[in-house]
Amino acid sequence: MHTRRFFLFVLLLCWCSVPSAQDLDIPLFxxxxxxxLGIPVVPYDRWGCTAADIDRNGWPDINNVKWRGAAGSxxxxxFNGVFTDISANSPQLIAVESAGYANRTPVYVDFDNDGDRDxxxxxxxxxxxxxxxxNVFTDVTAAMGLISGPPGFFSVYGYEMSSWIDFDRDGDNDxxxxxxxxxxxxxxxxxxxxxVDIAAEVGLKNVxxxxxxxxxGYYPGRMQWVDFDNDGDPDLSCGILxxxxxxxxxxxxxxxxxxxxxxxxxxxxxxxxYDNDGDMDFFKVGYNQLLRNDGGTFTDVTADVSxxxxxxxxxxxxxxxDFDNDGDxxxxxxxNSGTRPxxxxxxxNDVDENGNISLVDVGFFAGMxxxxxxxxxxxxxxxxxGRLDVFIPSQDYxxxxxxxLGMTTPNHWIGFDLWGTKSARDPLGSLVxxxxxxxxxxxxxxxxxxxxxQDNPYVHFGIGQATSIxxxxxxxxxxxxxxxxxxxxxxxxxxxxxxxxxxKNHSTHSPAEFSLAQNFPxxxxxxxxxxxxxxxAGPVRLEVFTLSGQKVATLVNGLxxxxxxxxxxxxxxxxxxxxxxxxxxxxxVMDKSALTKKxxxxx
Numbered sequence: 001m002h003t004r005r006f007f008l009f010v011l012l013l014c015w016c017s018v019p020s021a022q023d024l025d026i027p028l029f030x031x032x033x034x035x036x037l038g039i040p041v042v043p044y045d046r047w048g049c050t051a052a053d054i055d056r057n058g059w060p061d062i063n064n065v066k067w068r069g070a071a072g073s074x075x076x077x078x079f080n081g082v083f084t085d086i087s088a089n090s091p092q093l094i095a096v097e098s099a100g101y102a103n104r105t106p107v108y109v110d111f112d113n114d115g116d117r118d119x120x121x122x123x124x125x126x127x128x129x130x131x132x133x134x135n136v137f138t139d140v141t142a143a144m145g146l147i148s149g150p151p152g153f154f155s156v157y158g159y160e161m162s163s164w165i166d167f168d169r170d171g172d173n174d175x176x177x178x179x180x181x182x183x184x185x186x187x188x189x190x191x192x193x194x195x196v197d198i199a200a201e202v203g204l205k206n207v208x209x210x211x212x213x214x215x216x217g218y219y220p221g222r223m224q225w226v227d228f229d230n231d232g233d234p235d236l237s238c239g240i241l242x243x244x245x246x247x248x249x250x251x252x253x254x255x256x257x258x259x260x261x262x263x264x265x266x267x268x269x270x271x272x273x274y275d276n277d278g279d280m281d282f283f284k285v286g287y288n289q290l291l292r293n294d295g296g297t298f299t300d301v302t303a304d305v306s307x308x309x310x311x312x313x314x315x316x317x318x319x320x321x322d323f324d325n326d327g328d329x330x331x332x333x334x335x336n337s338g339t340r341p342x343x344x345x346x347x348x349n350d351v352d353e354n355g356n357i358s359l360v361d362v363g364f365f366a367g368m369x370x371x372x373x374x375x376x377x378x379x380x381x382x383x384x385x386g387r388l389d390v391f392i393p394s395q396d397y398x399x400x401x402x403x404x405l406g407m408t409t410p411n412h413w414i415g416f417d418l419w420g421t422k423s424a425r426d427p428l429g430s431l432v433x434x435x436x437x438x439x440x441x442x443x444x445x446x447x448x449x450x451x452x453x454q455d456n457p458y459v460h461f462g463i464g465q466a467t468s469i470x471x472x473x474x475x476x477x478x479x480x481x482x483x484x485x486x487x488x489x490x491x492x493x494x495x496x497x498x499x500x501x502x503x504k505n506h507s508t509h510s511p512a513e514f515s516l517a518q519n520f521p522x523x524x525x526x527x528x529x530x531x532x533x534x535x536x537a538g539p540v541r542l543e544v545f546t547l548s549g550q551k552v553a554t555l556v557n558g559l560x561x562x563x564x565x566x567x568x569x570x571x572x573x574x575x576x577x578x579x580x581x582x583x584x585x586x587x588x589v590m591d592k593s594a595l596t597k598k599x600x601x602x603x
Contacts (some may be wrong), residue, residue, distance in 0.1 A: 048375065050454035054135070059079050060456065060458070105451055207250075222238070265286040267316075305359045314335065320379070332346050409465075428477065432472065471521045522600060583598055
């Protein structure tokens with residue numbers, strides 16, 4: 001019997017006795033004390049939440065998003081797990097929100113590279129850009145060349161989402177915007193002093209269907225940037241459509257790569273590597289489907305993971321994270337149940353002894369037992385203890401903060417706060433690969449996450465019972481690859497981009513021997529590091545060969561002094577062409593001595 005179906009059967013048998021989280025070995029959540037958080041109950045219609053380190057002080061902040069009406073959103077800065085409302089500091093933002101229009105998807109992103117995060121906000125009638133000046137938000141929409149306008153004679157033409165990334169690789173973040181009832185995307189290239197719409201130049205004019213559900217924007221209105229084909233440039237996921245980036249021009253490829261659905265209704269969507277195979281898979285809520293990515297083509301695995309059994313009504317968020325820190329990404333789905341006693345869903349990623357994956361709903365047993373009117377949660381680690389919490393805006397409750405207390409047997413974790421230097425200061429589009437406990441995990445940084453949601457601003461990994469990591473590989477947006485190892489676990493690390501990817505001499509004293517270390521990470525994609533030591537000065541060669549003995553790359557060929565060295569290799573031959581997956585030899589030669597080791601490249 002399939003693991004998940006068996007587990008569900010066991011849960012049903014145990015329902016009357018209501019097993020605890022400890023009995024089931026799942027994380028336990030409690031509702032955090034509002035007084036301790038410093039966030040009061042706001043008795044207005046809330047719909048959506050953005051979590052971002054707005055002031056970049058190392059603590060995730062919260063925007064509790066309004067829906068319609070004159071009451072505004074609340075912006076709360078976080079320090080040491082206690083929140084302070086700064087909404088009143090920004091009269092221009094208050095004026096926009098007081099107009100009564102619905103707030104669509106507020107996104108916090110550093111567009112001007114000054115080290116704090118600014119705010120892009122879409123409403124029913126317009127989009128707005130607010131520059132963050134010491135936590136005061138100033139409207140710079142017109143000054144930056146952003147122009148709102150209806151595409152036709154529609155009473156509602158809401159600006160549903162914006163999604164940000166450094167598309168043209170010039171060191172600042174650009175933005176694509178979706179507008180209900182507009183068949184074209186708006187794509188603003190950021191030139192730091194102005195934004196210029198380049199949608200026509202890059203193939204994003206007249207490419208969208210028009211939905212039949214009023215202002216909902218179900219079909220093309222849920223956007224994320226993702227490198228689905230692992231070629232190093234960002235592709236655009238737009239609801240039921242998938243646009244592949246081919247050297248700066250977008251081609252819609254959904255049908256050709258199997259990115260198809262049983263129903264085009266998309267309420268919330270997200271990308272994550274659910275099976276830890278090194279590429280990003282696609283999840284959508286609203287006629288739920290999970291599409292597994294197999295090297296750039298997709299297979300529907302909804303039934304394989306028993307997601308077809310999950311039919312809860314109404315599914316009102318989608319938040320991805322490793323909530324139990326076991327090394328597999330899980331799924332939180334908020335349930336807007338109204339008066340029905342239907343609590344939240346937490347789908348833990350369960351892998352059995354045969355490698356079969358199931359998504360098992362344990363929300364009730366984990367302590368997520370409230371129900372009522374709520375939409376658009378955010379996952380974040382508000383107290384920075386390494387366990388992902390959940391913030392839920394709610395008309396019935398004001399809000400709920402589910403505080404993650406962890407497991408009976410705690411799992412380990414590690415997290416990263418990325419700061420660009422050559423890349424944008426807010427380095428969206430970074431691919432982070434972690435090797436730990438025999439697993440490879442990946443994360444791709446982006447803003448926003450899905451419609452009306454921006455999630456945890458830090459890169460977070462659970463590592464289970466592993467007591468150390470092997471390495472973390474960061475592919476920064478401009479292509480620089482940085483490999484780090486010997487990092488302490490159970491803490492967050494601020495990582496600043498290094499632009500040096502050449503050979504490094506780490507030592508000036510004479511090492512004891514001529515040595516060649518095993519490359520790390522291994523297996524690797526896209527880059528690996530090779531370290532070696534030289535007992536004396538002289539000519540050195542470091543070369544890469546196929547198993548048949550054909551030389552494909554020369555990494556070092558010249559005189560070097562005594563010392564310890566490291567070099568990164570990106571899996572390319574001497575003409576900079578990517579090599580195929582496979583086993584390769586790397587060989588270090590000095591005088592009459594030679595050392596050889598094997599490494600595995602996985603595309």
